[in-house]
Every structure is written in structure tokens, then in C-alpha cells.
Amino acid sequence: MASEEDLILIGLVVALLPNNNHNKKQKIKRKRSKWVKQWLHRQTHNNLINELRLEPDDYRNYLRLKEEIYTELLGLVFQIIQKEDTIMRQAITPHERLTSTLRFLVTGRNYEDLKFSTGISAHALGKIIPETRRAIFDVLQENYCKFPRTRQEWEQIGLDFENRWQFPNCLGAVDGKHVRIVPPAGSGSYYYNYKQFHSIVLMGIANSNYELILFDVGTNGRVSDGGVINNTSFYKALLNEKLNLPPINHRNNLPYVFIGDEAVALRKDFLKPYSERELNVDRSNFNKRLSRARRIIKMFLAY
Structure with missing residues (x-):
């Protein structure tokens, strides 16, 4: 057991070490040598x-x-x-x-x-x-990123898609982009995607004029493309019918839809291309039309 003299000596040594608190405070107070290089x-x-x-x-x-x-x-x-x-x-x-x-x-x-x-x-x-x-x-x-609030605004987007890209009743083209990142320390494979790099995902919806009407960013790259869109507030509002979408286009008696790639789930209000294994002439033509309309968001996210 250390004697009283030993404890006093240890205290003095610690107090004189160059990294003690007193010297730290003195270092913080050190004046600048110059204001700007x-x-x-x-x-x-x-x-x-x-x-x-x-x-x-x-x-x-x-x-x-x-x-x-x-x-x-x-x-x-x-x-x-x-x-x-x-x-x-x-x-x-x-x-x-x-x-x-x-x-x-x-x-x-x-x-x-x-x-x-x-x-x-x-x-x-x-x-x-x-x-x-x-x-x-x-x-x-x-x-410049105004999300439609009224049925009239949605109907105008559908009319623009029909006039410009010959794809009627479309309310928006949806796609995602993996944005390469340096992962946080200790994150492991949490951000590691199927393209074999670390990323977060930017999900966007574009109208017929190459304008984003909504974007969502932040989902870790490890999540599948279908899982990414399921995490967005847009998709949750779509499932709960809170987007104030027009129920039907009275000119052709067909519902309004969003369009995406193979990763999204097929719904009455969300279309995706036919699988390569199921193609015939009509389905191949549909895929070409869908791809032509989706090129808007693909080109936007390519930058």
C-alpha cells in the first residue's frame, strides 16, 4: 500500500505531465498567429x-x-x-x-x-x-418540386403524359438512384448494395416535363429497390388513398396510374413492365411504351 508521501509524489508528477488539464486550458487560450493565410x-x-x-x-x-x-x-x-x-x-x-x-x-x-x-x-x-x-x-x-394537391393538378399531369409521350393516364414516372457514400464507421454492410458499393438511395417521381414532383432520400443501399419505395411517405399515402388522386379518366374510363420498373409491386394504380418470360407482341409494345415514358426519370437521375 502506498504511503502518504508516495501519494503526494504521484499527484505532483500527474500535475506536471504535458497533457494535464491546466496545460490543455492554456492550449485552448493560445492566440492565433494570423487571422487569414x-x-x-x-x-x-x-x-x-x-x-x-x-x-x-x-x-x-x-x-x-x-x-x-x-x-x-x-x-x-x-x-x-x-x-x-x-x-x-x-x-x-x-x-x-x-x-x-x-x-x-x-x-x-x-x-x-x-x-x-x-x-x-x-x-x-x-x-x-x-x-x-x-x-x-x-x-x-x-x-421547382411542387407536389400536386388537387385532382385538377393530377389530371393535368396525366394529360401532359398523353400529349407528349403517348402514355395516357400516367401521373408520374418513379425510379431510384444509388448515391455512392463513404459509410459511417462501424456500419458494416448496412449501406452495401447489390452493385457492390456503399450507398443511400434517392427515390424520385417526375412529370412529363422532366420536373421532379417528389423526392425521398436516405434509405440505406442494402434495401432492395422495392423495399425503398415501400419506405417512402408517398407510397404509404398511396396505399392509404390520401393523395387525392382522380378515380378515373372519363375520356377512356380507365384509372390513373404511376409507372415504375420491375422492382415495384403491381397494383391497380401502379404499372410495371411485363417479364421477359411472358412477352408476346402486345406485351412487348406495352413495355416499349412504358420504357419511353419512364425515360424522363431515368435521364433525370443519370446526372
Whole structure:
């Protein structure tokens, strides 16, 4: 058993160790050696964007938007993401915030890597990008991902499918996309899909004009495609008849339907292609028509 002198000695040794709490507090209080690194301060990203304006194809490839669309988006989010200058430094502009966020979405690069091309520190990007993404979602969701609420809106979608793609009574094309991710630590095969990579699933519904009317994201990639759609709030509302769908098209006396691939369950309001083993001439023609109408969502999710 240690004597009283031994305990006192042990206490002194622990107190003098370099990782003790006192030294930790002193480390936290250490002053910055510089406020901004010089190469970050030069803001080279703005110069690159200005140069790309002279090459429209490169500009569109860099931000995945035409300049006029980018300008419109910047105008929508400007007031939301604008910050005030202080006596210590100028705020990062809305233009810099938006272009950095778009590059993050386009490339999927981490903040440490993105700071070299944007001229913004990784710490600042960790605050800027989530704020800007939320602002983009808030200003676009009502007008650019508007889910139909009335029977008249659903009927218009069905009429548009008939006129544009010659597939009557269709209310939307449904499909999913596996978005590749780095899985969380300890998740095992929870996100590992049949394509042999880790993913979460983006499920979307598009109208005849290549516009999303609904999307659902977050289901782990291990779940089958049929299971993914079963987990969506859309499918649950469809089963419970809470979507306010028109019961029948009075011009042809047939019900309105959604269309999907082989993974979805066949229902009176959900069509899928015939199996290859069951094809005849009529069924093959139906599959071609269905595939032609479904190409909308397939092309949308291909980006």
C-alpha cells in the first residue's frame, strides 16, 4: 500500500505531465498567429469564375449551371446568405458562398480539399455550405418540386403524359438512384448494395416535363429497390388513398396510374413492365411504351 508521501509524489508528477488539464486550458487560450493565410486571402476562385464566363461550356461544366440560371439562383438566395462586414474583416460574399456550395455538390470533395480551389478555409466551409444548401432548398422547393394537391393538378399531369409521350393516364414516372457514400464507421454492410458499393438511395417521381414532383432520400443501399419505395411517405399515402388522386379518366374510363420498373409491386394504380418470360407482341409494345415514358426519370437521375 502506498504511503502518504508516495501519494503526494504521484499527484505532483500527474500535475506536471504535458497533457494535464491546466496545460490543455492554456492550449485552448493560445492566440492565433494570423487571422487569414495569405494564399486564402487572395480569393483566386473569383478570378476563375470571371474567366470561365468567357467560355460558356466550361462555365456550365464547372458549376453545372448556365450563367443565366446561376444568376437567377444567386438572386433568390442573396438576402438569405448575405452576411455583414465587421471592423475586423469583410464577410464572404453570397457569390463566393454559392459557388463554393455548388462545387461541393458537383464534386463531392471534402472541405479540406475544397479550400484550395475556393480560397475559403475548411472551417468556414463547414458553416457556409450547410447554410447555403438549406437556403437553396427553401427558395426552390415550392416552385421547382411542387407536389400536386388537387385532382385538377393530377389530371393535368396525366394529360401532359398523353400529349407528349403517348402514355395516357400516367401521373408520374418513379425510379431510384444509388448515391455512392463513404459509410459511417462501424456500419458494416448496412449501406452495401447489390452493385457492390456503399450507398443511400434517392427515390424520385417526375412529370412529363422532366420536373421532379417528389423526392425521398436516405434509405440505406442494402434495401432492395422495392423495399425503398415501400419506405417512402408517398407510397404509404398511396396505399392509404390520401393523395387525392382522380378515380378515373372519363375520356377512356380507365384509372390513373404511376409507372415504375420491375422492382415495384403491381397494383391497380401502379404499372410495371411485363417479364421477359411472358412477352408476346402486345406485351412487348406495352413495355416499349412504358420504357419511353419512364425515360424522363431515368435521364433525370443519370446526372
